[in-house]
Amino acid sequence: MLFGQYAYFVPESISMRASEIAARLGIEPDEAVIRGSRSPADRVIPAAHCWRVVCRTAGMTVDEQISHIVDRLFVHALQIGMLAAELDRTDGGPGSAVLQVVRVFGHPAGEPEDLSGLVDGLGKLPGQHQLLGWHLDRRTLEFLWLTGAELDIDEYAYR
Template identity: 40%
Template sequence: MKIRQYCYFSVKSVSLSAADVTTRLGMEPDKVLVMGSRSPERVLPRFHAWKILRRSDESVDDQIQHLVNRLEPVRGALVSLCADDNVSPVIQVVRHFGDPDGVQGAPGGTALDQAQHWPRPLGWHLSLSVLDFMVSTRTELDVDEYDSTDDLDR
């Protein structure tokens, strides 16, 4: 089964804009959301967001480690920023199972030394260093998984 997956780290707030977060952290985001920019009447999105992204064929744990490594230089500022109850940091994992544009792991019966050269789309873990980062910055983990084969059947 092919899987498309990506991860991002986001700081969400209804009171701090992405520009405020950039100033406080001294780091530019990959993407921002502006509260109410899509629909002022219904206030969509419902928050401002400052995001860094990782889209690659790497495993989820490698993608998350990459995000944490990028944020490590501003960790102190992030700890201070995220102490505010109006700020919500999150690591988001998004996975689409059965996506024809996704990656596939090694076929069954592949020797371990050969399988290590294939992408690893299934199974992942969080290292102690990632967990330490998440605890110190009060970061939540949110995982969304979708079955893309449903879309193909329609």
């Protein structure tokens, strides 16, 4: 099976643009989204401005991708948490900061399952993709707590 995944951390807001978030944090994002930039006349799409630090590195497990993001942002966690709390108040609810994991099963550009070699002397069987399974370590949990972030995991099957 082909399998693709990536992770990102995002403060998002309906009122504060990504450029202002970057200025407030003193960190340039890897990606930025402008609220309503793809908007048809009757709906605002995307619904929020987003400032994102992203890890799309192939061959990394989700925990490794998340650790990469946390390593980049951990020293700014308290500052991010204060901004997220402000955005929660301004925008009317929790959820301004999110650690997002996106996984796509069967994506044609995904990574193939590695059935070569042995693991602890045992052969690998199909259906045990090397990117399946992950965990959050204490440092990541502390980062989520300090930033006031939610964890959101989206998993899709490619059609």
